[in-house]
Amino acid sequence: MSISVETFFLNPQFQGTLQSQIQQMIAEGILSGRFRKAERLPSTRKLASHLGISRITVTLAYTELLANDYLTSRGRSGYYVSENAPVPPNYKPVQRQEDKVDWSRVIGRRFSDGNTPEKPQDWASYRFPFVYGQADPKLFDHANWRLCALQALGQKDFASLATDYYDQDDPRLVEFIARNTLPRRGIVARPEEILITMGAQNALWLSAQVLLTQRRMAAIEDPCYHALFDILNQSRCHLAPITVDRDGLPPDSIPPETDVIFTTPSHQCPTTATMPMARRQALLERARELDAVIVEDDYEFEMSFLDAPSPALKSLDADGRVIYVGSFSKSIFPGLRLGYLVGSESFIREARALRASVLRHPPGHIQRTAAYFLSLGHYDALIRRIREAFRERREVMQEALDKHGLKIAGQGMHGGSSFWMEAPDHIDTEKLAEKLRPQGVLIEPGHTFFNGSGRPRNYYRLAYSSIPANRITEGVSRIAQAIRD
Amino acid sequence: MSISVETFFLNPQFQGTLQSQIQQMIAEGILSGRFRKAERLPSTRKLASHLGISRITVTLAYTELLANDYLTSRGRSGYYVSENAPVPPNYKPVQRQEDKVDWSRVIGRRFSDGNTPEKPQDWASYRFPFVYGQADPKLFDHANWRLCALQALGQKDFASLATDYYDQDDPRLVEFIARNTLPRRGIVARPEEILITMGAQNALWLSAQVLLTQRRMAAIEDPCYHALFDILNQSRCHLAPITVDRDGLPPDSIPPETDVIFTTPSHQCPTTATMPMARRQALLERARELDAVIVEDDYEFEMSFLDAPSPALKSLDADGRVIYVGSFSKSIFPGLRLGYLVGSESFIREARALRASVLRHPPGHIQRTAAYFLSLGHYDALIRRIREAFRERREVMQEALDKHGLKIAGQGMHGGSSFWMEAPDHIDTEKLAEKLRPQGVLIEPGHTFFNGSGRPRNYYRLAYSSIPANRITEGVSRIAQAIRD
Numbered sequence: 001m002s003i004s005v006e007t008f009f010l011n012p013q014f015q016g017t018l019q020s021q022i023q024q025m026i027a028e029g030i031l032s033g034r035f036r037k038a039e040r041l042p043s044t045r046k047l048a049s050h051l052g053i054s055r056i057t058v059t060l061a062y063t064e065l066l067a068n069d070y071l072t073s074r075g076r077s078g079y080y081v082s083e084n085a086p087v088p089p090n091y092k093p094v095q096r097q098e099d100k101v102d103w104s105r106v107i108g109r110r111f112s113d114g115n116t117p118e119k120p121q122d123w124a125s126y127r128f129p130f131v132y133g134q135a136d137p138k139l140f141d142h143a144n145w146r147l148c149a150l151q152a153l154g155q156k157d158f159a160s161l162a163t164d165y166y167d168q169d170d171p172r173l174v175e176f177i178a179r180n181t182l183p184r185r186g187i188v189a190r191p192e193e194i195l196i197t198m199g200a201q202n203a204l205w206l207s208a209q210v211l212l213t214q215r216r217m218a219a220i221e222d223p224c225y226h227a228l229f230d231i232l233n234q235s236r237c238h239l240a241p242i243t244v245d246r247d248g249l250p251p252d253s254i255p256p257e258t259d260v261i262f263t264t265p266s267h268q269c270p271t272t273a274t275m276p277m278a279r280r281q282a283l284l285e286r287a288r289e290l291d292a293v294i295v296e297d298d299y300e301f302e303m304s305f306l307d308a309p310s311p312a313l314k315s316l317d318a319d320g321r322v323i324y325v326g327s328f329s330k331s332i333f334p335g336l337r338l339g340y341l342v343g344s345e346s347f348i349r350e351a352r353a354l355r356a357s358v359l360r361h362p363p364g365h366i367q368r369t370a371a372y373f374l375s376l377g378h379y380d381a382l383i384r385r386i387r388e389a390f391r392e393r394r395e396v397m398q399e400a401l402d403k404h405g406l407k408i409a410g411q412g413m414h415g416g417s418s419f420w421m422e423a424p425d426h427i428d429t430e431k432l433a434e435k436l437r438p439q440g441v442l443i444e445p446g447h448t449f450f451n452g453s454g455r456p457r458n459y460y461r462l463a464y465s466s467i468p469a470n471r472i473t474e475g476v477s478r479i480a481q482a483i484r485d
Numbered sequence: 486m487s488i489s490v491e492t493f494f495l496n497p498q499f500q501g502t503l504q505s506q507i508q509q510m511i512a513e514g515i516l517s518g519r520f521r522k523a524e525r526l527p528s529t530r531k532l533a534s535h536l537g538i539s540r541i542t543v544t545l546a547y548t549e550l551l552a553n554d555y556l557t558s559r560g561r562s563g564y565y566v567s568e569n570a571p572v573p574p575n576y577k578p579v580q581r582q583e584d585k586v587d588w589s590r591v592i593g594r595r596f597s598d599g600n601t602p603e604k605p606q607d608w609a610s611y612r613f614p615f616v617y618g619q620a621d622p623k624l625f626d627h628a629n630w631r632l633c634a635l636q637a638l639g640q641k642d643f644a645s646l647a648t649d650y651y652d653q654d655d656p657r658l659v660e661f662i663a664r665n666t667l668p669r670r671g672i673v674a675r676p677e678e679i680l681i682t683m684g685a686q687n688a689l690w691l692s693a694q695v696l697l698t699q700r701r702m703a704a705i706e707d708p709c710y711h712a713l714f715d716i717l718n719q720s721r722c723h724l725a726p727i728t729v730d731r732d733g734l735p736p737d738s739i740p741p742e743t744d745v746i747f748t749t750p751s752h753q754c755p756t757t758a759t760m761p762m763a764r765r766q767a768l769l770e771r772a773r774e775l776d777a778v779i780v781e782d783d784y785e786f787e788m789s790f791l792d793a794p795s796p797a798l799k800s801l802d803a804d805g806r807v808i809y810v811g812s813f814s815k816s817i818f819p820g821l822r823l824g825y826l827v828g829s830e831s832f833i834r835e836a837r838a839l840r841a842s843v844l845r846h847p848p849g850h851i852q853r854t855a856a857y858f859l860s861l862g863h864y865d866a867l868i869r870r871i872r873e874a875f876r877e878r879r880e881v882m883q884e885a886l887d888k889h890g891l892k893i894a895g896q897g898m899h900g901g902s903s904f905w906m907e908a909p910d911h912i913d914t915e916k917l918a919e920k921l922r923p924q925g926v927l928i929e930p931g932h933t934f935f936n937g938s939g940r941p942r943n944y945y946r947l948a949y950s951s952i953p954a955n956r957i958t959e960g961v962s963r964i965a966q967a968i969r970d
Contacts, residue, residue, distance in 0.1 A: 360687075
């Protein structure tokens with residue numbers, strides 16, 4: 001039997017080379033059982049002419065499939081589906097029916113009712129995306145990241161790519177963080193005091209699991225990062241939301257029963273306030289009084305382009321009571337999922353054991369690639385480039401906001417990547433966001449950052465991390481217009 | 486000021502190119518504050534001759550550092566540390582003291598007292614590593630993995646690399662699993678019924694969190710995968726360990742109060758027993774009677790080289806009560822950390838929300854690379870190669886075990902990657918393992934696979950997944966000798 005050339009057609013949507021498309025077409029035909037063992041494929045000449053592509057492309061695809069033992073060749077008589085090619089199973093799946101399981105009963109714990117808003121996956125297709133936390137392809141150093149990844153894919157690094165590290169991390173990444181990243185934040189730590197995590201999100205989650213129980217109390221900033229709120233709610237601890245002011249978290253308001261304090265001193269999320277030095281000292285003093293520990297999310301310290309970053313709280317901590325959360329996902333790119341926890345060895349040991357149980361370890365290849373990117377200086381160059389772009393965008397934005405009289409509720413003294421905005425009282429920013437979408441404008445409604453009932457609904461966040469400077473003025477003007485209407 | 490050429494020396498241990506070593510040396514000198522702004526670097530000629538390397542290598546490193554703005558060049562007068570180079574902080578870290586925190590009190594939950602044994606990181610340096618679950622560099626298709634990773638690092642795939650997917654997965658990987666991987670196990674699933682996880686470990690962990698509470702009961706196989714035991718202990722549910730026989734989990738022994746049944750029908754872990762078809766039907770029937778759900782870890786189904794794999798339990802499940810766990814980490818390489826969960830949409834929704842809270846999503850780059858590797862047919866070729874090697878190793882091992890009269894307690898009818906062994910009653914296999922280590926032999930003591938008190942201490946696992954066939958006979962002979970002594 002021969003496989004008819006007519007069954008082949010090119011998909012114009014296909015992402016990848018022509019060769020890989022042909023290869024994939026044939027592999028899928030075999031896997032799905034459409035092409036059977038010993039069936040003969042169209043000759044390379046025939047298939048090439050049918051598809052209107054070069055014959056060498058078809059030959060290369062066939063050769064690759066020969067190497068993978070999907071095909072065999074029989075001298076001049078052509079290519080055949082190999083006797084060793086994978087076979088589809090000979091059993092049919094059972095007929096799909098209604099589930100006989102009552103999932104509302106079977107599900108023991110629910111996680112889908114959190115605070116974290118759904119975000120548009122297609123944000124990049126909007127003209128005025130004032131969205132937070134996505135990488136700007138124009139700023140990212142794709143070429144060098146690619147080179148570092150290539151190096152990490154090399155034979156020398158095979159072990160770091162493939163090995164099951166159990167509960168360990170890539171020693172090179174840990175060493176770089178200990179010797180270079182942390183000293184620049186004024187922090188000294190040994191490798192046993194550092195744990196690589198799947199981004200800051202994962203670091204916060206691990207900290208909450210180790211430190212909190214139903215009988216403990218966590219003090220959090222209000223407003224705060226909504227995903228942290230979800231994490232703490234899931235841990236079922238008592239929560240003390242503390243209203244932040246223009247200097248961030250006020251230490252005096254932390255209730256005496258507090259066990260753990262979560263704070264973002266570099267840039268408060270979402271108000272972007274920077275905590276002054278005196279208050280950092282006061283916060284440490286307050287934690288000492290209460291014998292509480294502090295989880296410091298050193299949020300966006302890299303984005304300090306208006307002033308040098310303040311020393312991390314952790315660098316002032318003589319008691320060992322600060323647990324430090326750092327992230328590469330924000331500054332390199334969020335899809336990376338790479339961050340770290342720094343804390344006393346007893347704490348890190350528990351966080352490490354929990355991480356091993358949940359996911360073993362962050363993929364080795366990613367850790368090694370980041371280690372190269374950092375140690376070759378690309379990371380610093382990237383941060384510098386981002387800072388310069390953000391400084392410009394921020395200036396343009398500040399001017400546009402002033403011009404339209406839009407009220408800024410919070411802005412970082414040291415920089416950051418967004419403004420925290422307050423609309424007039426009667427505006428519901430969730431509705432405002434809906435109204436702006438068809439006009440190509442994405443903004444982030446602010447109510448999900450607040451805790452408890454009676455959350456104000458007239459705040460919103462405008463990030464300038466993903467929008468080019470030359471679109472900011474027009475975007476802001478559309479927001480101002482929508483608020484006026 | 487000039488930086489003396491004497492401060493530079495090559496590190497023979499350095500992993501990477503000469504150019505990257507020079508680049509890194511200079512970047513680190515600047516980051517640590519040893520090299521200061523406007524200081525002049527040795528000329529390329531001088532540094533090259535001092536290190537005994539080619540001048541072009543030094544020039545390339547300098548050029549890279551110019552591009553990263555660590556250095557500037559002033560015409561013919563040479564290279565200088567740039568005015569824009571990163572500066573070390575001007576604050577000193579506080580002096581390290583004893584922690585003032587009582588961590589034994591502060592830590593709310595402990596995770597470090599689990600069952601999972603520490604494994605030697607340096608297993609590859611042993612001559613007879615009968616260790617389970619590490620990639621064999623001789624079998625792995627490094628070249629094609631590298632090509633797929635390169636493609637996934639391309640400009641076209643920038644979004645899949647960099648984007649914060651929130652709670653979503655790479656649509657291409659999900660599509661491939663739905664259209665190709667699952668149908669070969671007899672399973673039909675829509676994308677909403679599939680969740681990408683950080684390996685099977687993460688899939689089991691997520692399932693346990695969603696399905697179990699302190700008031701529920703889980704039935705598990707005894708012996709079983711030790712990390713599953715840790716996961717379930719942490720969830721504080723009631724546990725019913727059920728002794729497996731040569732056909733795996735006996736359905737009649739599952740107690741009536743059971744809510745969730747964890748099982749490994751393809752190859753029971755660690756005995757490698759394959760559950761026969763009739764028992765699979767009986768197990769589904771028993772679950773129906775109890776209105777329990779089943780979590781099926783389709784462990785090592787790819788390694789069925791002695792007989793075609795049986796249909797997955799999930800493929801026989803008309804009620805929707807089976808949750809299916811698949812893994813690419815075992816078959817591609819464990820450092821990958823990639824697996825998937827398949828189940829009813831209501832269940833997957835909760836698992837997805839929890840995953841988002843814990844870590845957002847598995848890194849995009851890894852998902853896309855795996856999608857390419859799978860869809861180009863490299864995965865099947867890899868599995869075929871592994872199967873052939875394992876078949877040979879298993880034959881050699883069977884022969885050696887028989888020759889020395891070592892007792893096999895369990896072996897897969899369909900293949901697998903290990904033998905489950907029983908030593909004479911008086912042998913403690915943990916001590917046996919210690920004794921064998923200095924002889925270059927690594928074995929896995931079996932007691933950590935058993936539950937509760939009175940665990941037998943005379944079982945052990947011998948894997949042939951990482952040891953070449955030509956070392957097996959000698960390795961087994963050393964084990965036999967150590968048992969006799």
